Amino acid sequence: MSTKILQINQVSKHFVLGTSEIPVLKDVSFEIEEGSTVSIVGPSGSGKTTLLGLCAGLDQPSEGTITLNGIQLTGLNEDQLAAVRNEHVGFVFQNFQLLPTLTALENVLVPLELRGLKPNERDALALLQRVGLGHRADHYPSQLSGGEQQRVSIARAFANKPKILFADEPTGNLDAETSQSIEEMLFELNRESGTTLIIVTHDLDLAAKTQQIIPIKGGKIA
Template identity: 65%
Template sequence: MAVILSVQGVDKTYRSAGRSLAVLQQINFEVETASTIAIVGPSGSGKTTLLGLCAGLDRVSAGDIVLNGISLDALGEDERARVRNQHVGFVFQNFQLLPTLTALENVMVPLELRGERNCKATAQELLDKVGLADRGHHYPLQLSGGEQQRVSIARAFSNSPKILFADEPTGNLDADTSETVENLLFSLNRDMGTTLVLVTHDLELASKTQRIIRMKGGTVVSDTMENNVL
């Protein structure tokens, strides 16, 4: 199986008030195309920092991250933005929708930024896929938390990403809504062949992935295959 993401000897250190804080130390792993993986660990273990580095949102202090064959460390900010635009989707805990735009318009934004044609029809099709065909004209504040998260998933899939990074995607949702969102993420992974990388505190959600990486104190303490076929 091809490798979509390779993390090689990655360190991340922040400097503050003349002191260095090592957040990640010597992280090494590879992720296969179309697989599902969860990164778990206590608060402060470096999970979200690692996710941001893997997605090219921030730079490593040492090591390298290779995303779809592209070394992110070798790229400038504009080039990394292009890589994200072409290959990456994001789902965040707090949805990150633009409040002044409707659900349909939120999904259309990345399509318009890429200069694609038929943006409205494509965005509507994506909303259909996440079960919100009749909610496109609603603004985020008119939608429930679960509906907002489904809009953000539709937006994340607007560029048919090769890899989707989800940071606590069910963290602000109740149990029933969480299950709906989880099923949606895994079905889109299956139907579109998109690699799914989750950061989560929810061990039940993590157990539904094929592989779990456990972190503590900025290092990987275990990396286990779950043998799940969803």
């Protein structure tokens, strides 16, 4: 029997600007199976990154409910949301978001430290080797290319063995050749770990590689 790892029920989101309310998402509902690969696609300004932030517990919806791995996120405070993210969620961002003062190895260890776990350098180094960067473990982000930084970011995302991994335009800042190798690595690691993968992208070729596509247009599922 399949398990729903993410349930989005009639979610809307608006932002207040002065005396105006700006709607970004309107009455969005969908479910995602555990272990599946999913893409959220849409043009710039369609609300897909806002939706990812809500799904991952980075923000709260204005209306509706979000349940991640059996935990209802709606109504949790910031500390509770952070605890859920640390325990269940991994992230890969378009701009890598590595800490510049930490080496590649230290960056991979960050999720474990956030969870209060004892850093396991052997496992972190194995992840770096898995993404082809074992020999760059002591290098800082400024000493790495964009593709190498994204590989470190992917290794970091899998470090705490997340139940669900969110990737926001993971190849958006990379050239075509590098993008392809990063995509292959992301899907391969995901298969090996059994993680649920959700990718926000405007790249329809990348979206076609996932099992489920959720198209967003004008804040609604198209």
